[in-house]
Amino acid sequence: MTRTTTIDRADVTWLLRRMRLIRQASERIARLYPTDVMETPVHLCIGQEAVPVGLCRHLRDDDKLFLGHRTHGPALAKGLPLPKLMAELYGRTTGCSHGYGGSMHVIDLEHGLPGSSAIVGGSIALGVGAGLAAKLTGASWIGVSYFGDAATNAGVFYESLNFAALRRLPVLFLCEDNGWSNVMPKSAHSAHDITGVAEQMMPVLQADGTDALSVYEHAGHAVERIRGGGGPMLLHCRTKRWMKHQGPERCDLAANHIDPERDCPIVRLETWAQRSGMLGADECTAITAEIEREIDAAIAFAEASPFPQPELVEV
Ligand SMILES: Cc1ncc(C[n+]2csc(CCOP(=O)(O)OP(=O)(O)O)c2C)c(N)n1
Structure with missing residues (x-):
């Protein structure tokens, strides 16, 4: 792969801002969750922020992103406004799914989030459908299927890759x-090599999913090629989950070989941005403070919003 994706100050600021939004919102959710104000299970993505932001910097609003159960990071990276996410977690009518969906079912058509699935692997074929729709109608969007390593054990993974490759779909x-x-752990749930399987059908790129610059660069190549008619691709991003699978608690970081400095995508990008002169320390601090205010406002919005009433349910 040739290294041609360029990155400028606006890109770096965007990547850092969105990662901070995801991290700080997740930390706030984790603090509030034990008080029972949220009407939904939550699957947080602290430590994994580099993947969604590196991808979504290259996506347009009309590109269709289909998610699984761990939605918050990619949905915010794609443009879902934080107040709409918070209101959804609080089960209020102003939420992105009108308070009926919760954390695992986020919808925002304006920002290319047509739906997400709590069924592991359920999002994979949906991205293929969006790619097929683009091809049949001549639309220029691409479909993106976003899933975890365990989803590749589902039969729909193979069927989706096969169909997308046969039809050279923009996915x-x-x-x-x-x-x-x-x-x-993956060693106990999967007998195959994800990239090895995919390589039989399409080009595969691998990015460091703890490094926003790595994901940004590889996603840039993939999206450019797919949008240009090159057919589907798979981007594999190995990352680290700092949280327990579900809920507000952290894993034992040391036991999981996670170093909260070395493996932190935010520390990595901030360090790089400051060393390379892209951003000053004061700018990074200002972003953190701004986002805390955004979170306060989003929570106030959610708290002030009504719960859905039974008569709003259409029969
Ligand atoms: C078809 C199906 N089987 C099992 C589950 C229960 N389940 C929910 S999340 C999960 C693990 C998913 O792991 P992965 O796809 O790698 O995503 P991650 O949680 O690591 O982000 C399982 C088994 C489910 N929701 N759907």
């Missing part, structure tokens, strides 16, 4: 590989 398969299926 990106994004595997966010955190090495876990709930409490089961």
